[in-house]
Amino acid sequence: GESVGLHLPTLSVQEGDNSIINCAYSNSASDYFIWYKQESGKGPQFIIDIRSNMDKRQGQRVTVLLNKTVKHLSLQIAATQPGDSAVYFCADGTGYALNFGKGTSLLVTP
Amino acid sequence: ETGVTQSPTHLIKTRGQQVTLRCSSQSGHNTVSWYQQALGQGPQFIFQYYREEENGRGNFPPRFSGLQFPNYSSELNVNALELDDSALYLCASSSTIGRGSTDTQYFGPGTRLTVL
Numbered sequence: 001g002e003s004v005g006l007h008l009p010t011l012s013v014q015e016g017d018n019s020i021i022n023c024a025y026s027n028s029a030s031d032y033f034i035w036y037k038q039e040s041g042k043g044p045q046f047i048i049d050i051r052s053n054m055d056k057r058q059g060q061r062v063t064v065l066l067n068k069t070v071k072h073l074s075l076q077i078a079a080t081q082p083g084d085s086a087v088y089f090c091a092d093g094t095g096y097a098l099n100f101g102k103g104t105s106l107l108v109t110p
Numbered sequence: 111e112t113g114v115t116q117s118p119t120h121l122i123k124t125r126g127q128q129v130t131l132r133c134s135s136q137s138g139h140n141t142v143s144w145y146q147q148a149l150g151q152g153p154q155f156i157f158q159y160y161r162e163e164e165n166g167r168g169n170f171p172p173r174f175s176g177l178q179f180p181n182y183s184s185e186l187n188v189n190a191l192e193l194d195d196s197a198l199y200l201c202a203s204s205s206t207i208g209r210g211s212t213d214t215q216y217f218g219p220g221t222r223l224t225v226l
Contacts, residue, residue: 098155
């Protein structure tokens, strides 16, 4: 079946820098995309989502960009903080199910 | 905190046994989805319940079954446990307007199941 995948399994950034986490999806029928943050021992925490009729959406310190032409999704985190260290998952939705990638580990160093 | 709760937190079972996991959805949410997350992997969709009926199912065998109750809480039952069933089981609640719509899903903390 089609799946969502991530380009980089691990990303290390310095505190205060901006982070960009990328994600490629393969299902052209996907109409909903979402980013989650998961800390060790916890459930995924909603960050931001975007529907296919948009190409950009901003939240608090985060921006999601959607490029449907190349089936690419990215999460930008501004002024990355140590508390941002976690595994980040992108997922796409078609109807009821969310299809997750394997995740990117973000490590923020002081 | 999302307001989604799951019980128990941890569970240890032996192969062949049966297990029931429970989930209470966030206030105002009418839909519950269940996911299985193996170590180092992303969550995999098991099934979703909306208005007490299964609204969709992923690639999991029939020994994985579920229920949703009138108060929108839900159970996941797994029969004939196998070693590969060891995973973090996550439930997510959402507010669905109608079947076929994708809505923001908010996850609970999960139940860690270990099958020996």
